[in-house]
Amino acid sequence: MRAAPxxxxxxxxxxxxxxxxxxxxxxxxxxxxxxxxxxxxxxxRYATALVGAEAEDVTAETWLQVARDLHGFQGDLDGFRGWVSTICRNRAMDWARTRTRHSAEPNAMDVLAEHPDTADAHGSAVEGMSTRWAMAQILALPQTEAEAVLLRAVIGLDATSAGKVLGKRPGAVRVAAHRGLKRLARVIRDDDWTGEGHV
Structure with a gap:
């Protein structure tokens, strides 16, 4: 089917x-x-991990800033994704400073699952898991590991771009993502995950 003009x-x-x-x-x-x-x-998904139910507002503010400042952006697609992720993280931190800190609630999993990723970027540790179960496991990681996994495997950033978002060296991001993925692999192994009952 062809698109209309x-x-x-x-x-x-x-x-x-x-x-x-x-x-x-x-x-x-x-x-x-x-x-x-x-x-x-x-x-x-990333914003939900940071601010829970306020993620829609945070991403809306993010895109407003992106629309306002895009004309001055210099870089490639990966740089763009990193730049937008940095803006999102900054908006989330602003929200956390100005309002009572809200942790991600269990029903945030419903929000995360409603926004499926269009690319298969989860890697071997999360392949085959249902989105809801996978995101619950990622959000249960220590925050640095969870953010590193989300930026690398969900947003799709390389270690350098993810490091810029988090204010960390690329090596530290690689280590945090590796540790997070190892923890996820252990959870999968210990849970004897087969894909049934985790939908």
Whole structure:
């Protein structure tokens, strides 16, 4: 089925997203929408891990800032994802400082599961797990490990970009993500996870 004129069709490749980023930085609305559709589900998961039920507000504020400042962004697609993740983390920290700190509630898993990732980036430790169960296990990790796993495996950032978001060296991010994934692998092994009963 062909798209009607004016419809925004999300790019299916990284090259298509690179092109969308170039167009969006010049003010093209369709390019911006393509970037939003690619990143928002993963960004929402990350924000939910940081602020729980306020994630929608935090990501909305994030995208407002991105729309305002995108014309000045210099970098590639991975740099863009890192930049947006940094803005999201800063908005989440601002929210936490100005309001009573809310921890992610168990029903936050429902929010996370409603926003499936469009790419298979979870890696071997979380392959095959249901989204709800996987996110519950990630959120049970120590915060540094959880953020490293989310940025590397869910957002899809490399260690350097994730390090910039977290204010850590790439090696420290690799170690935190590795530890987190090892813990997840142990949980899977100890739980004898088969995919049944974890939906």
């Amino acid at each position: 004016g419809d925004v069709v999300p790019p299916r490749t990284e090259a298509g997203l690179d092109d969308a980023l170039r167009r969006a930085s010049r003010g093209d609305e369709a390019g911006f929408v393509a970037l939003y559709r690619d990143l928002q589900p993963r960004l929402l």
